[in-house]
Amino acid sequence: FESCVPETRFRLRLTLEATDVHVKRRPGGGASRPTRAARRTLRSPYPKGMPRVLITGFDPMPGAPADSSSDAVRILAETWHGEAELVARRLAVNFDEAPRRLRASIAKHLPDAVIVVASAPGAAELRVERLAVNLDDAEAPDVAGNRPVDQPVVPGGENALWTTLPTKDIVAALTQRGLPARASMSPGSDVPNHVFYAMQRELSEWGVPS
Numbered sequence: 584f585e586s587c588v589p590e591t592r593f594r595l596r597l598t599l600e601a602t603d604v605h606v607k608r609r610p611g612g613g614a615s616r617p618t619r620a621a622r623r624t625l626r627s628p629y630p631k632g633m634p635r636v637l638i639t640g641f642d643p644m645p646g647a648p649a650d651s652s653s654d655a656v657r658i659l660a661e662t663w664h665g666e667a668e669l670v671a672r673r674l675a676v677n678f679d680e681a682p683r684r685l686r687a688s689i690a691k692h693l694p695d696a697v698i699v700v701a702s703a704p705g706a707a708e709l710r711v712e713r714l715a716v717n718l719d720d721a722e723a724p725d726v727a728g729n730r731p732v733d734q735p736v737v738p739g740g741e742n743a744l745w746t747t748l749p750t751k752d753i754v755a756a757l758t759q760r761g762l763p764a765r766a767s768m769s770p771g772s773d774v775p776n777h778v779f780y781a782m783q784r785e786l787s788e789w790g791v792p793s
Contacts, residue, residue: 634668635695639700656671708763712768714745715776715783737784747792748793
């Protein structure tokens, strides 16, 4: 799931509180993902059995004072009192580093769902992304100077991967609360999409909504 957020902060709370996220287990065969009981053995200030949601924003670009996605995620974490354990992290605007940070956070926290938040300057509504495309075609260099053009995220991978979160339900919940929101087909072909595709490819086999 990749959400492009205009200058917003508290809307994310409504998305989490209004949406039921159900975790599927991997079908038989091969190694299995740790059970929720096993995951709860990690040190946590929350009650046992509480689902864990990993939510990430992006660091500001060099020279920018802030990024609305990281601001939104930080404030959400600071004010969160919902019925889930919320783990908030920041990703670098870097084609190589961002997926590594996300993988490390997933491996450490073993979440029951993952949400990636990115800012879209000038956007008039919160956009809930549906499809990650296997394409890196950057409009500008990332913080390390990388600017891939017409390259696959994963060579030989599927052309596109769908989110496993209930996009329409999330949009409906936000709209019912008077917040401008719509489903968006794809976040484009820059770092947020790169992270989205890598995340969907890895988490799909574990049945973790993202």
